[in-house]
Amino acid sequence: MTDTRDPASSPGTTRRRFLAGGSGLAAAGLAGCLGDAAGRGGSDDGPTVVASFFSFYDFARKVAADTPITVRNLVPTGLHGHGWDPDASVTRDIVDADAFVHVGEDFQPWADRAIQTLRDDDVNTQLVNAREGIELVPLAESLDRDEEGVGEGRGNDPHFWLDPRRAKTAVDNIAEGLVELAPEHEDSLRDNAETYKTAVLDRIDADYEAIFDAADRDVVQLAAHNAFQYIADRYGVQMRPLVVNLAASGDVKPSDIIEAKRVIDENDIRYIGAGVFETRRPAKQLLAETSVEAYYPVTPYAGVREDWVENDWGYEEIADKVNMPTFEVVLGNTPPEEAGYDGWNEEWRNFE
Incomplete structure (x- = not known):
């Protein structure tokens, strides 16, 4: 895989240097275990993006269509993305990727831990927060208040992507992250994002509105x-x-x-x-x-x-x-x- 960024201009540690030095992943027994063993899929012709949640994996692959960017979903088939608790090897896949699309803080604790590892060890995997700038709604009064780690300040509902209009902002956030990752494909990425928002999310929004209005x-x-x-x-x-x-x-x-x-x-x-x-x-x-x-x-x-x-x-x-x-x-x-x-x-x- 070719890293599209200039190592000389990046203050962060490259993934290969990170692994050679061991650093935070050594304690988890992951140092030296990356490369093809990570099973990242796709080709080595362009950057690889991993996503912590199916919805944002799907948005990212639609935005990246017809570009060399490979997008992978980290959550295994058949498992629910909220509540899945992977072992430490998932951090290996994130470190080996060029970018990590996540849902924001306090929703997937394993993703929060992986992000903290990247920051602590100055790894230059790009972080793309799909929730950036999205207004969350307060939790229902019936929520079990003993539950932990379920939204900003534990007072808001994190499931914003079910609203197609809020989902459009997530698509924009992902598009911005992919443009930063692969600026030579900016036109295609932005066109794909606009097409998806208009042809898919606006249409779903209209269909839902018709269902509930009727x-x-x-x-x-x-x-x-x-x-x-x-x-x-x-x-x-x-x-x-x-x-x-x-x-x-x-x-x-x-x-x-x-x-x-x-x-x-x-x-x-x-x-x-x-x-x-x-x-x-x-x-x-x-x-x-x-x-x-x-x-x-x-x-x-x-x-x-x-x-x-x-x-x-x-x-x-x-x-x-x-x-x-x-x-x-x-x-x-x-x-x-x-x-x-x-x-x-x-x-x-x-x-x-």
Whole structure:
């Protein structure tokens, strides 16, 4: 891989010098373990970018399309990006990359630790904060206040990318970082970013607005964690998460089930959403103990299934083929049999 920066002009330590000296990674047993063993993928013709979260990996690869930049997602297929706790080897991949796209502080503790290692050891991997300049909304009053590390000052919801308009700012932030990394491809990078914002994010925004405007009901019950408040805030709907903290691994309390039952009964809810990468036990309990007939998938774009990877699904495809059909169904806009693509209801009704 060719580093596009001039080493003589950089105050930071190059990755190879960093490894030769051992430094902070030596304590983790990683010194001398980089190079091809990192499995970075792509070619050596241009810079490599790694991302700490699927959504921003997808944004970055769309911005970098038709340039020599290689973009990799650090979160393994099938795992949820919030709550994943990798071993120290992930820092090796970040050190070996030319740039690291992350979600900002206090959301992924492992990413925060890796960034601190880079700074402590003066490694010149470029840091790209996708959250820079984005206004976060306050956490819902129902949030479990004992949870740690969930947003700036622990008072704001970090899931901003679910709002397509805020996501556009993240695309801009990523584009700026990639332009700094590969200035000779500035025109392509900026054109790609503008095209993605207009053709994809503006279109998703309009489609969401149409879905929620058409609904007679404004309450959605989710057997999922508290990740959808930006959609609630943007489109004027009440998202009622069953798991009231921000972590997908959060426990469901008896009081959470009781509250969900009340919401279901008072709003005559027949269908609910369930998190794709979360346990289905609470959804099945509500199915057995309430008038709910079925649950359907929702995801905050925090992870991907193997079949999604095989079909090259990104943020756009997941919005179109997973979240939007479910919102249409749970709001009562569309019967399940008519939602989504051909076979959607059969694939996703009470999915395992």
